[in-house]
Amino acid sequence: MTTAQQERTAAAPHGFELSVASGLQRYSVQHSGLTLTSVFQPIFSLSHMRAVGYEGLLRAHDPFDRAVSPIDVFGEAARVGDVLHVDRLAQVLHMENFRMLGAEREWLFLNVHPGALTDPYHSASLLANLRRLDLSPRRIVLEVLEQSADDVERLAEAVRQFRERGFLIALDDFGAGHSNIERIWQLNPDIVKLDRIMLSHAAHRADVAAILPGLVALLHEAGKLVLIEGVETEHEAHMALSCDADFVQGFFFGRPAPGLADSAHAAECIGELSERHQSLVDARERRMANRLAPYLRAFERAAERLAAGEPLDEVCWNFLALDDAARCYLLDAKGRQAGRNVVLRADRAAHETRYLPLTDAQGANWLRRPYFRTAIAEPGRVHVTRPYLSINEAVPCVTLSVATHIADRTCVLCGDIDWFDDERF
Missing domain, CATH: 3.20.20.450 (EAL domain)
Structure with a gap:
């Protein structure tokens, strides 16, 4: 010794x-x-x-x-x-x-x-x-x-x-x-x-x-x-x-x-893992963008027609006809919902009866929601949220939003998309 x-x-x-x-x-x-x-x-x-x-x-x-x-x-x-x-x-x-x-x-x-x-x-x-x-x-x-x-x-x-x-x-x-x-x-x-x-x-x-x-x-x-x-x-x-x-x-x-x-092995292991993880994140983002593309096109067209003076009930049909489209609604410049949710399918209306106290959103205040704030901050551009839990049916959703002018007032058009996603890392 x-x-x-x-x-x-x-x-x-x-x-x-x-x-x-x-x-x-x-x-x-x-x-x-x-x-x-x-x-x-x-x-x-x-x-x-x-x-x-x-x-x-x-x-x-x-x-x-x-x-x-x-x-x-x-x-x-x-x-x-x-x-x-x-x-x-x-x-x-x-x-x-x-x-x-x-x-x-x-x-x-x-x-x-x-x-x-x-x-x-x-x-x-x-x-x-x-x-x-x-x-x-x-x-x-x-x-x-x-x-x-x-x-x-x-x-x-x-x-x-x-x-x-x-x-x-x-x-x-x-x-x-x-x-x-x-x-x-x-x-x-x-x-x-x-x-x-x-x-x-x-x-x-x-x-x-x-x-x-x-x-x-x-x-x-x-x-x-x-x-x-x-x-x-x-x-x-x-x-x-x-x-x-x-x-x-x-x-x-x-x-x-x-x-x-072994410090060298640890750095190599974590470095390679981080690169593979980023590749997975990038691929997932591309899949999300591809999935959103038809909804974005239909929503942008709806916003153009709305700004041209057409009624909300008529401009949203192409968007709402897509498989996972849930609803459209219009907010004023203070985040107040100007009318009821526009829903196309009968099965959607039946499903929403489980959350009956929440189905009538007319007059609701969505001022706190990120989709309203981002739209007001950058008007004319369609904004897309990350998936979050919708209060309407307590299911994951993504919201598209855009601030536009109807006559002499600013409004925010919103469209919700059901976003059930089983993908996991």
């Missing part, structure tokens, strides 16, 4: 053993007949195209060198009332091994049981170990696990104190168990980790996939960075890109390992 190794061994907590495997030095510790050690799963920034952090994960083996699930380790600890001790033991082990890796700027993500955060001994022990290892609290991201807390106010106060000391706080497994929107308001984390189950559902259901970008946007507006965990396939990686997540974690990008991620 070298002098440096001897110094590190002497500095390690009592009971920790230093071993060398595959050229890597790492610590292990014996607990309840098991050998415990650490592996680290990289967390990548999609924008930086490199690992910005590593989550410390426990690995356990029995005396016959058979792997034991960490779930079983903590399950047994819970059975005998030893969870907080094992929680602290795992954190010290991860900090020791992370320090051995020589990472200079990356974060270390540590899973922390809510009960351990509110334990005064845990706080003192954590800070003491960081000082001993010369690790700044700013290098540590405390992941608050999704287990329930007996006293949420006490947990929130403990989280606040850790943050004041320089730690970052992550809310783990958002969307599962007790990790929900209320938990975000209570704990005010810096990073929110979306649970894998949300990504799994989104990969198989278009309606759930449509929610993810909005959820990420909501978290961004609340000042939270977003990490999507459990990314295992390229399809799921494209979904993470499409919803504008900040960070990703999962087997597709990097498996848990004793050492650091």
Whole structure:
């Protein structure tokens, strides 16, 4: 053993053993007949195209060198009332091994049981170990696990104190168990980790996939960075890109390992993925443009006829005769709907009876709608919204709009198109 190794061994907590495997030095510790050690799963920034952090994960083996699930380790600890001790033991082990890796700027993500955060001994022990290892609290991201807390106010106060000391706080497994929107308001984390189950559902259901970008946007507006965990396939990686997540974690990008991620390989992987994703986005935009083309032509002709003085009921027929055209309507310069919706097909009228209180839109105020504001801001040009949920039937739609002059007044002609889209990244 070298002098440096001897110094590190002497500095390690009592009971920790230093071993060398595959050229890597790492610590292990014996607990309840098991050998415990650490592996680290990289967390990548999609924008930086490199690992910005590593989550410390426990690995356990029995005396016959058979792997034991960490779930079983903590399950047994819970059975005998030893969870907080094992929680602290795992954190010290991860900090020791992370320090051995020589990472200079990356974060270390540590899973922390809510009960351990509110334990005064845990706080003192954590800070003491960081000082001993010369690790700044700013290098540590405390992941608050999704287990329930007996006293949420006490947990929130403990989280606040850790943050004041320089730690970052992550809310783990958002969307599962007790990790929900209320938990975000209570704990005010810096990073929110979306649970894998949300990504799994989104990969198989278009309606759930449509929610993810909005959820990420909501978290961004609340000042939270977003990490999507459990990314295992390229399809799921494209979904993470499409919803504008900040960070990703999962087997597709990097498996848990004793050492650091290969930075060159990570940059190449994320770079190639981003190029393929942009190609998919471009192709989807072209398909949308092709699909919209006949609607745009019919709508532009309707606007020309309307400006020439023809009645609304007559100018919209060609547009409404197209398969997915839903309705036309006219707004005044203040966003007020001047008359009823113009609907062509009888089956459309029958369908709308489920939303009978919404069918009469005469006098409705659509001033807040983007399609009105963009049309008023740039008159004479047809504007196209992104797909959104129509209030008329609670279905996805795209709205075409154009500001035009009828006699001496400004009006905005609008046309809605049903936009059911099963395409997913």
